[in-house]
Amino acid sequence: MFFFMLLYLAFVLVRPQDYPDWENLGIPILPILLVAAFLFWLPSRNKDLSAPQYLLLPAFLLVLMVSQIFNGWMGGAIAQLSSFGPAVLAFLVLSHATVDRKRVVTTMAMIVACSAVLSVHGIEQVRDGIGWTGIGLSQETRIQYVGIFNDPNDLGLLFIMALPMAMYLASRGGLLGLRRLFWWTGGGLLLYGIYLTSSRGALLALISVLGVWVWRRRGVMMAAILGAGALGGVMMLPSRMGEIDAGEASAAGRVDAWYSGMEMFVAHPLFGIGPGNFADNNFNLTAHNSFVLVIAETGFFGYVFWLAFVCYGFMMMLAVLRHEPELTEPAAIAEWKTERSIAMTLLLSQVGFYTATFFLSRSYVILLYLLAALVLGYYVGARQRYPGLPRFELSRDLVRWPLAAVGSIIGLYLLVKILLVTS
Incomplete structure (x- = not known):
């Protein structure tokens, strides 16, 4: 189960199935991996569905379906089941697959590694004008990827989610410091990737992450000072990232x-x-x-x-x-x-x-x-x-x-x- 979920996660993030040379193959790789993981989970005896999220997410899916019916589209209920159902299934299987702490760390490592690959693709875009996917820059200045990450803001969203994970992995040390260096490099790639997306939302998210980290370490006052200083610095940036104004x-x-x-x-x-x-x-x-x-x-x-x-x-x-x-x-x-x-x-x-x-x-x-x-x-x-x-x-x-x-x-x-x- 966990092996197939790791593969599923890798394909969700790196998305080779969306490369221009591959997308016409017609192989539904994500559904295949998700169903395989589900089938391995199904006979498991260690199922625990007592957490509130296991009821809330299916209930939300039901509302999505009912909402379409209330707005006059009966077929919309089936469409929502088809489009959002995989998210519910992935949530169900991955949450059970990561109860073990080592698996949690392995999953974080997969997220960081895949995210770093996307950042390297963005660096190649900036250098050559086009990445190995055949995709060029967005608006001639902002990095993008394929599939669900074809918007620079979505790349920034992924990078900001993965950055704390990279910092945790780097803090563990080991292998004469090589493991620390590896994950610090990954974190640096993610940070540079956030900059290359020119996503103001991602930059504000980065400030929020730093603020919460300082709050937990040094208290509310220090976090507020840091947040105000960081926001002032952002407003002074010469690019669109400095245009945070209603x-x-x-x-x-x-x-x-x-x-x-x-x-x-x-x-x-x-x-x-x-x-x-x-x-x-x-x-x-x-x-x-x-x-x-x-x-x-x-x-x-x-x-x-x-x-x-x-x-x-x-x-x-x-x-x-x-x-x-x-x-x-x-x-x-x-x-x-x-x-x-x-x-x-x-x-x-x-x-x-x-x-x-x-x-x-x-x-x-x-x-x-x-x-x-x-x-x-x-x-x-x-x-x-x-x-x-x-x-x-x-x-x-x-x-x-x-x-x-x-x-x-x-x-x-x-x-x-x-x-x-x-x-």
Whole structure:
């Protein structure tokens, strides 16, 4: 099972099946690998479906299907099952495959290695004007890749997710320092790749990652000072990365799209306008915000499920960081330190990923659900190793998540109104 999921992950990220010379072969490599992994998982006796995410994600898929029916397209339910169903299946299998801590680290290594390959491709694009895929630069200046990474912003999203993992892998040392050097090099490639994407969302995500890391290490005040200084430095950059301003044309367009999304929600509050229909209702322009996209397209019901699914990932990693087991043996203390380091790594990856998606319409992309699976798999394993960690149950939070959804919708609406006034 784990072997096939690693292969699946590699093909999702490196995507040789999307190379111009290969894409006409017609071999559905991703479905084949995913089904193979699922078939190996199916007879496993170690299934644990008690985590809230195992109920929330299928419920979200159901809302996607019902939303299409409510908006007059019966066939849309089957279309959503076909398009989003693989993400649910990949989440199910990968989360079970990564309960073992060594597998978590191996999966992180695969993500970093594949991401570094994409960064090298981008460096080749900048040097030669075209990469080995046959794909050139976007807008003549920004690196891009093939398939789901043909947008520079998506590359930045992947790089910022993988960067904390590279830093963790580099911190482990070994092999006379060669392993540390290898992963530091990978981290450097990812950092340079973020710069080459010229993605303002990725840069803000990087600042957020650094801010949270400093907050956990040095406190809120130092994190705030660092964040303010970093943001000021970004504003002084000579490129488009320095144009982070609600009055700038691209940013103003985002704010207008967010406002349109809130209007769509008001008009269709229960199940939204249907997944994939935002652009059709906004002059062929996307939402530029994953949260607004879910609110507009799936309504209140879909947003409650999706928001809870996302937030549980953060809560689980924070639970590990806040847990203080009573340990006396040096070996046990060292093991717990490793647990905390992995939890911090996955927390930072989530912070970077969701900060970037706040400026992108990426609510349904497979990358989000693979990261969520890795987070859940790690936490399930951590609870097996440290039973004192809290057990999260959806039945205890039946009031929390609707209230959180209402509060965040109101907060987003107020933010949009403020940005519209200031722009």
